[in-house]
Amino acid sequence: MKTFKLMGHEIIEKIKEREIKIEEIIQLYLERIEKTDKLLHSYTHLSKESALEKARSFDRALNEGKSIGKLYGSPLSIKGCICVKDSPTTCGSKILEGYRPPYNATVLERLVEKEGAICIGRTNMDEFAMGGSTENSCYGPTKNPWDLECVPGGSSGGSGACIAAGQSIFALGSDTGGSVRSPAAYCGIVGLKPTYGRVSRYGLVSYANSLEQIGPMARCVRDCALLLEIMAGYDELDSTTVNEKVDAYTESLNNSIENKVLGVPKEFFGEGINNEVKDSVNKSIDILQGLGAKTIEVSFPHLEYTIPTYYLIAMSEASSNLARFDGLRYGKMSENLTGDVFEVFSRTRGEKFGAEVRRRIMLGSYALSAGYYDMFYIKALKVRTLIKNDFQEAYKKCDAIVCPTMPTTAFKIGELVDDPLQMYMMDVLTCPVNLAGLTALSIPCGFDGNGLPIGFQIIGNYFDEKGILNIGYLLEQELQIYKKIAPLNEGN
Amino acid sequence: MPNNDGVMIGLEIHTQLTALKSKLFCSCSSDYRGSAPNTFTCPTCLGLPGAMPVINKKAIEFATRLALALKCDINERFFFFRKNYYYPDLPRGFQITMYNKAGGKAFADGGIVPIRIKDKVKEIKLNRIHLEEDPGRLVHEGSISKSPYTRVDYNRSGTTLIEIVSEPDMSSPEEAREFLKQLLAIIQYTGICDTNLEGAFRVDANISVKGYERSEVKNINSIKEVESALAYEEKRQKLAIKEGRELIQETRHWDGQKTIGLRNKEFEADYKYFPEQDLVPIEIDKSYIEKVEKELPEMPKERKERYQKKYQLSEFDSEVLVLDKTIADFFEEGIKSEKTFGPQEYKLYCNWLMNDISGWLNDNNKRINETNLKPKQVVELIRSIKEGKITGKIAKTFVGEMMKGTAISEIIKKSGKEAISDITVLEDICKQVIEENPKIVEDCRKKPKAKQGLVGKVMAKTKGQADPKITREILDKLLKELGIN
Ligand SMILES: [Zn+2]
Numbered sequence: 001m002k003t004f005k006l007m008g009h010e011i012i013e014k015i016k017e018r019e020i021k022i023e024e025i026i027q028l029y030l031e032r033i034e035k036t037d038k039l040l041h042s043y044t045h046l047s048k049e050s051a052l053e054k055a056r057s058f059d060r061a062l063n064e065g066k067s068i069g070k071l072y073g074s075p076l077s078i079k080g081c082i083c084v085k086d087s088p089t090t091c092g093s094k095i096l097e098g099y100r101p102p103y104n105a106t107v108l109e110r111l112v113e114k115e116g117a118i119c120i121g122r123t124n125m126d127e128f129a130m131g132g133s134t135e136n137s138c139y140g141p142t143k144n145p146w147d148l149e150c151v152p153g154g155s156s157g158g159s160g161a162c163i164a165a166g167q168s169i170f171a172l173g174s175d176t177g178g179s180v181r182s183p184a185a186y187c188g189i190v191g192l193k194p195t196y197g198r199v200s201r202y203g204l205v206s207y208a209n210s211l212e213q214i215g216p217m218a219r220c221v222r223d224c225a226l227l228l229e230i231m232a233g234y235d236e237l238d239s240t241t242v243n244e245k246v247d248a249y250t251e252s253l254n255n256s257i258e259n260k261v262l263g264v265p266k267e268f269f270g271e272g273i274n275n276e277v278k279d280s281v282n283k284s285i286d287i288l289q290g291l292g293a294k295t296i297e298v299s300f301p302h303l304e305y306t307i308p309t310y311y312l313i314a315m316s317e318a319s320s321n322l323a324r325f326d327g328l329r330y331g332k333m334s335e336n337l338t339g340d341v342f343e344v345f346s347r348t349r350g351e352k353f354g355a356e357v358r359r360r361i362m363l364g365s366y367a368l369s370a371g372y373y374d375m376f377y378i379k380a381l382k383v384r385t386l387i388k389n390d391f392q393e394a395y396k397k398c399d400a401i402v403c404p405t406m407p408t409t410a411f412k413i414g415e416l417v418d419d420p421l422q423m424y425m426m427d428v429l430t431c432p433v434n435l436a437g438l439t440a441l442s443i444p445c446g447f448d449g450n451g452l453p454i455g456f457q458i459i460g461n462y463f464d465e466k467g468i469l470n471i472g473y474l475l476e477q478e479l480q481i482y483k484k485i486a487p488l489n490e491g492n
Numbered sequence: 493m494p495n496n497d498g499v500m501i502g503l504e505i506h507t508q509l510t511a512l513k514s515k516l517f518c519s520c521s522s523d524y525r526g527s528a529p530n531t532f533t534c535p536t537c538l539g540l541p542g543a544m545p546v547i548n549k550k551a552i553e554f555a556t557r558l559a560l561a562l563k564c565d566i567n568e569r570f571f572f573f574r575k576n577y578y579y580p581d582l583p584r585g586f587q588i589t590m591y592n593k594a595g596g597k598a599f600a601d602g603g604i605v606p607i608r609i610k611d612k613v614k615e616i617k618l619n620r621i622h623l624e625e626d627p628g629r630l631v632h633e634g635s636i637s638k639s640p641y642t643r644v645d646y647n648r649s650g651t652t653l654i655e656i657v658s659e660p661d662m663s664s665p666e667e668a669r670e671f672l673k674q675l676l677a678i679i680q681y682t683g684i685c686d687t688n689l690e691g692a693f694r695v696d697a698n699i700s701v702k703g704y705e706r707s708e709v710k711n712i713n714s715i716k717e718v719e720s721a722l723a724y725e726e727k728r729q730k731l732a733i734k735e736g737r738e739l740i741q742e743t744r745h746w747d748g749q750k751t752i753g754l755r756n757k758e759f760e761a762d763y764k765y766f767p768e769q770d771l772v773p774i775e776i777d778k779s780y781i782e783k784v785e786k787e788l789p790e791m792p793k794e795r796k797e798r799y800q801k802k803y804q805l806s807e808f809d810s811e812v813l814v815l816d817k818t819i820a821d822f823f824e825e826g827i828k829s830e831k832t833f834g835p836q837e838y839k840l841y842c843n844w845l846m847n848d849i850s851g852w853l854n855d856n857n858k859r860i861n862e863t864n865l866k867p868k869q870v871v872e873l874i875r876s877i878k879e880g881k882i883t884g885k886i887a888k889t890f891v892g893e894m895m896k897g898t899a900i901s902e903i904i905k906k907s908g909k910e911a912i913s914d915i916t917v918l919e920d921i922c923k924q925v926i927e928e929n930p931k932i933v934e935d936c937r938k939k940p941k942a943k944q945g946l947v948g949k950v951m952a953k954t955k956g957q958a959d960p961k962i963t964r965e966i967l968d969k970l971l972k973e974l975g976i977n
Contacts, residue, residue, distance in 0.1 A: 081542075082542075083540075083541070083542045089541070089542075091541070096541070099541075101535070101540060101541070101542065102535065102540070103535050103540070103543070105542060201542075201544065201770075202542065202543070202544050203542040203543070204542055205541040205542045206541075206542070206770075209769055209770055210769040236546065237544060237546060238544050238546075238770075239544070239545075239546050239547065239770070239771055239772050240769070240770065240771075240772060316766065317769075319576075319764075320574050320576050320585070320586055320764070320766070322585075323576060323578065323584065323585025323586055324539050324541065324583060324584045324585045325541075325585075326578070326585070328580060328644075329538065329539075329540075329583060330540070330541075341580055341642075342578060345578055365764065368576070368764035368766055369762055369764060370762045370764075373594065373764075373766070377766060378594075378595070
């Protein structure tokens, strides 16, 4: 049975009805990974034994009529920067080699411990989530299932690729400047970046803590909604989570969007945005109009400042967030222990961090230095406020904003590695959402001439995950392309 | 010309909130003293990747209490900062603290600590108070230089400190000492910190001669040592000025004898302060402050005034008595238990605490609640003296035994030093003394004061056990029989 062609909620139904055993499901996905991951390299670590063992115990529990939670033992793949108790959590970095956290991230407690998902493995990522292509991993790059010569996007590239290639049902990514939406767009799957404070960050290894959120990734909107329903909500371990009611996202997917107003920001369709991408996104906007939505033009006068603002803030925070990695308490220290403790710290960090991480730590430290702080960091915070205001102006006139997720489709592996600025520009349409702390959904809306997926982005106001999932779901049902799977799958 | 002219001293005190059950940002116990290394830790205070801080609301309440006691202005809204630096005891690579620059605010600004110097009251102004977390501890075997290893114990990591920064208002090491005494008393009375615990407070002392660069002596942990270090620095700086040597702004270390200049890296350090965004800004409204104020325990000043009024103790006695809360509490428990006591006994009780008992505590480096002495025992002691069971002089020799908790009646019995108050026994002794000292008896005819000489002889003969009052009465009677009035 080609279960990997089924959606998550469909498989859950089959398990619920006892048409299929959880052990069979886990076994099928592990076999699928076995067959395909040599090509893709979505995973850095697999937990075959514990996953199968858990599946068997769930099957027994179901036979005994016990409840095992809403996710019924579905396989879940988790990005390498989200803490899973006793499982390698290495952030794609040599400095965390061998590190197994003694605790679970809050999202794990909810999805796995409470609602019965089964963690089957850890997915590849750009080191410490710094990158948009999953090329900056100490384990080597992940490949795009639609074209093995292309990147899967990033930094949650492993999570994107594993879903697109049918190597898992559900995946978690983290989105600091687009890291869930970029791989969702490039791999032709659905990815959601929640409102800042909607999902607990407790257990997410920080890259830029004022920007990031953990987000669900899956084949379809309903599956993402299902995960979000469980993950979202106040957590006493993360004081930045907001004590706001969590909507029943899966129950409002079919709501009518008649008379909903969609804002179309002209700047998001400007120079540097690939024409095929623009055309495909515009076609989807037409479909939404056909469903009764209205569109209006909205404006983002400060869009051109978002990249420098985003990188200044992200790098400044990173320089401090990554200070704890010295090899003393966990992870790996340099083999060469000569000199005093500070020399050993420096050597360890110099040896174990990759080039991109070192670059961002240095730039961030510089921006926070005495004398430069006001000029860089404080100024960036001011622009951040302007960008927030641009969005709030827009939301006075519309219910959601629609635009492309990425300026282009997936580029070739190695194509941008020597051009960090060009690489940073790829975040131009996603990082404004993080700066403003809003929520956004990326769903596949078409393919370019080379058969590479194109992502459609719906940006919602604070805590309006319900609204964007609703719009995304209706569009997805019209397009019917979410059922299409990467050609990699066809041979199986 | 006083030689303290032109000296400016400012102090920074870090005091642990030892009364807090848990750490500042996690639920680990903060009562780490005496526990096995690294057993009071969790992902948050170990700074494990992904773990986040959550503010301990009780710490905010304690800081509010202290700010109220010190009459500071509490800020309505503030947030925490990260102070970035590398050190093995700092598991995140930054300390979460407060900062009153870069858009930040202290927990509270200003404040006043009144001190008494040569019978004059002087008000030492405070600049601000801050909340912050304490790092872990480096552990060595023996001395740092000879230890074969350095180990890190993170039990202390994340416990709560309050930093109190004074203005440079003190003009002598003695004033600094008095300031610290009063400040620590206030802290103790707020109930947020047991200032007597080892390491419960640390002081950085800034000192300069007006017009010259200042030095900062770091990390001193007793009032006595602060005074000595400042006295040394004052002398050193004045000598340098006299000899025309240049003074530089520097950090110095006090080794118990002298201060030593440290490499001047300290002042070049750039801590790259910026907001800690894993914590949300904290807002403190008026009604919260009012609530804490209502529950604020009695402060040393109020207690002093109460003692003057209620127990008719002198201002001086009350002030000294209330300075150590444990002693003042002991006093109050004692005298409350004895209904027959009046002002005279209160004064006696106070004297016993301030003189003999405090003396013993000092000599033995102990605190009153670390001994077995019970407030009732002191009551018993005073009653025994009043009832003539023992003499005051002999009672003084009982202090050591009392500290073990032995009942007074038992000490008296064991010592065999019950006061001799049997009139027939005393009369015999007095008669002997009169016979043996005809010269003093003759003196008594001229000046009545000479009678004291005979009392002394009786005391000597009885090794101090004669009841002085009865002895005097008997001597009066016998001398009268000899025609001496
Ligand atoms: Zn802890």
